[in-house]
Amino acid sequence: DVKVTQSSRYLVKRTGEKVFLECVQDMDHENMFWYRQDPGLGLRLIYFSYDVKMKEKGDIPEGYSVSREKKERFSLILESASTNQTSMYLCASSSDMIRETYEQYFGPGTRLTVT
């Protein structure tokens, strides 16, 4: 089974702190994604990566950065956390964006609260 793991299920941080959210997948997938999910807004794409050291902005990249130094790991960084970044963060990975069998596999999510 594909496994996507996230470093924490619940996280509480203070305003201004630097926050690292880690995601690891074990299926040698090329593509990895970070989403945030908020009530009434659904899932929104923050950043994604097609390959090691490559990154692309999604719909809401402001206030976030990412790092992909190894194929299996994709990190989301909040340089200076703010209360409006309180949300559920979901990581996903997929093998290929073009093929018919394209499918994204999701991690369990990290519920981040910024106080």
Add this chain to the structure above:
Amino acid sequence: KNEVEQSPQNLTAQEGEFITINCSYSVGISALHWLQQHPGGGIVSLFMLSSGKKKHGRLIATINIQEKHSSLHITASHPRDSAVYICAVLGGSQGNLIFGKGTKLSVKP
């Protein structure tokens, strides 16, 4: 206007009822996904389809490409089907998934 619209937003059903959740989209797509998210956050993929119909157990997904519409049906619903069901289309300008806002289903015993 959202590119992916789901209806209804919330749905309450009695155990055993037949359930339909609808998804309409306005962009050209190569595939459509139905996802399930249980309380606690984990998301699993139920179906990916680009034409016709797929069935898995009590779940059936259909898509009409010409009408840009898909439906997810649940037969003989059960309380364990209670979850948020999310429609997502593959076809954004960057080739990424575009998500609907989800339909929250509660099945009462």
